Amino acid sequence: xxxxxxxxxxxxxxxxxxxxxxxxxxxxxxxxxxxxxxxxxxxxxxxxxxxxxxxxxxxxxxxxxxxxxxxxxxxxxxxxxxxxxxxxxxxxxxxxxxxxxxxxxxxxxxxxxxxxxxxxxxxxxxxxxxxxxxxxxxxxxxxxxxxxxxxxxxxxxxxxxxxxxxxxxxxxxxxxxxxxxxxxxxxxxxxxxxxxxxxxxxxxxxxxxxxxxxxxxxxxxxxxxxxxxxxxxxxxxxxxxxxxxxxxxxxxxxxxxxxxxxxxxxxxxxxxxxxxxxxxxxxxxxxxxxxxxxxxxxxxxxxxxxxxxxxxxxxxxxxxxxxxxxxxxxxxxxxxxxxxxxxxxxxxxxxxxxxxxxxxxxxxxxxxxxxxxxxx
Amino acid sequence: xxxxxxxxxxxxxxxxxxxxxxxxxxxxxxxxxxxxxxxxxxxxxxxxxx
Numbered sequence: 001x002x003x004x005x006x007x008x009x010x011x012x013x014x015x016x017x018x019x020x021x022x023x024x025x026x027x028x029x030x031x032x033x034x035x036x037x038x039x040x041x042x043x044x045x046x047x048x049x050x051x052x053x054x055x056x057x058x059x060x061x062x063x064x065x066x067x068x069x070x071x072x073x074x075x076x077x078x079x080x081x082x083x084x085x086x087x088x089x090x091x092x093x094x095x096x097x098x099x100x101x102x103x104x105x106x107x108x109x110x111x112x113x114x115x116x117x118x119x120x121x122x123x124x125x126x127x128x129x130x131x132x133x134x135x136x137x138x139x140x141x142x143x144x145x146x147x148x149x150x151x152x153x154x155x156x157x158x159x160x161x162x163x164x165x166x167x168x169x170x171x172x173x174x175x176x177x178x179x180x181x182x183x184x185x186x187x188x189x190x191x192x193x194x195x196x197x198x199x200x201x202x203x204x205x206x207x208x209x210x211x212x213x214x215x216x217x218x219x220x221x222x223x224x225x226x227x228x229x230x231x232x233x234x235x236x237x238x239x240x241x242x243x244x245x246x247x248x249x250x251x252x253x254x255x256x257x258x259x260x261x262x263x264x265x266x267x268x269x270x271x272x273x274x275x276x277x278x279x280x281x282x283x284x285x286x287x288x289x290x291x292x293x294x295x296x297x298x299x300x301x302x303x304x305x306x307x308x309x310x311x312x313x314x315x316x317x318x319x320x321x322x323x324x325x326x327x328x329x330x331x332x333x334x335x336x337x338x339x340x341x342x343x344x345x346x347x348x349x350x351x352x353x354x355x356x357x358x359x360x361x362x363x364x365x366x367x368x369x370x371x372x373x374x375x376x
Numbered sequence: 377x378x379x380x381x382x383x384x385x386x387x388x389x390x391x392x393x394x395x396x397x398x399x400x401x402x403x404x405x406x407x408x409x410x411x412x413x414x415x416x417x418x419x420x421x422x423x424x425x426x
Contacts (some may be wrong), residue, residue: 304417
C-alpha cells in the first residue's frame with residue numbers, strides 16, 4: 001500500500017464515502033458548486049426546451065423530467081470528458097444539499113402524517129430488512145465473499161447505502177478494500193434502480209403514494225431514492241424521502257447489532273458495557289438532519305407559515321434537490337464502479353431484486369389489502 | 377445518511393481544525409433549513425421562484 005496519500009486520494013475516497021465537506025478552504029468548493037448550479041439549471045431548462053421543441057415540430061415526445069435531465073447531463077460529463085479534480089469538493093456538497101432539501105421538505109408534511117406514516121413504514125422496513133439481510137448474507141457466502149464483506153452489503157442494501165456502510169466500517173473493523181467494493185456495488189445498484197423503478201412503477205400502475213413507499217423502501221442511497229421518487233412524480237418523491245428518512249434513522253440500531261455480533265466473535269472492538277454506551281453509539285450514527293425535518297414539519301403543522309411562505313420553503317427544497325440530482329450524475333463514475341469486480345455486484349443485484357420484490361409485495365399488501373397510508 | 381462526524385485523521389483538516397467540517401453536514405443542513413423556515417415564519421423570506 002502507498003504510504004503517502006495526497007489530498008486528491010482523500011477527495012477520491014470521499015467521493016465514495018459520501019462526505020459532503022472534504023476540505024476546510026471555502027474557496028475550494030466554489031468551482032464544483034458553480035458546476036452543480038450550471039448542470040442543475042441545464043437540467044431544469046432542458047425539460048422546457050425539449051417539450052417546446054417537440055411542440056414546435058408538432059411531434060409528441062415523452063415528458064423527460066428535469067430530474068432525469070440533470071442526472072443524465074452530469075453522468076455524460078463525468079463519463080466522457082471526466083470531472084477535473086478542481087470540481088470535486090464542490091460537487092460532493094450534493095450530500096449537504098440533499099439534507100437541506102429534506103429539512104425544508106418538512107414544510108410539506110403535517111406532523112401527524114409524518115408520525116403515522118413513519119410508524120406504518122417502520123413495520124414494512126423491519127420486514128424488508130430482515131428478509132433482505134438474510135438473503136444477502138446467504139448470497140455473499142454462496143459467492144465466496146468474506147463474512148464482513150457480506151455484512152457490509154447487507155447493511156448497505158437493507159438500510160441506507162453508503163452512509164450505513166461507512167457507519168459500520170469502524171464498528172465491525174472491516175477492510176478498506178471491502179468497504180470500497182461494497183460502496184461501489186451499492187452505487188451501481190442505486191443507478192440501476194433509478195432508471196428501472198419509475199417505468200416499472202408506471203407499468204404496474206402504482207399510485208404516487210404506493211410508488212413513493214416502494215422507492216423509499218427499495219432504493220439504497222438517499223440521493224438516488226429521492227431522484228427515483230421525483231422521477232415518478234412530486235408526490236411520490238415526497239413520500240419516498242419520508243420513508244427513506246425513517247429507514248435512515250435505524251442506522252444506529254442495525255450497525256450496533258452487527259458490531260455486537262462481530263465483537264462476540266472476537267473480530268471487532270468490544271463496545272463499552274452498559275445501556276448508556278450503546279445509546280451514545282446509536283446517537284452518534286443517528287442522521288441528525290431528521291430532527292430538522294421534524295422541526296420544520298412541526299412549524300408548518302402549527303400554522304406559523306402563510307400559504308405563500310410555505311410555497312417558498314417548498315421551493316427551497318426543490319432547488320436543493322436539483323443540486324443533488326446534478327451531483328448524483330456528476331459523481332457517478334461507471335469505470336470506478338466496474339473496478340469492484342463481478343461478485344460484489346452479483347450479490348448486490350440479488351439484494352436489489354430481493355428488496356424490490358419484497359418491498360413491492362409489502363406496499364401492495366398494505367396499501368390495497370390493509371388500506372394503510374396517509375388519508376387512506 | 378447519517379452524519380459521519382469528524383473526518384479521518386489523515387485529512388489535512390484535522391490539523392487545521394476546520395470547524396465547518398467538524399460540525400458536519402447533518403447539523404449544517406438542519407441549521408440552514410431552520411434559518412430559512414425562521415425567515416419564512418417572520419415573513420422575511422423573499423419569493424423563491426421555481
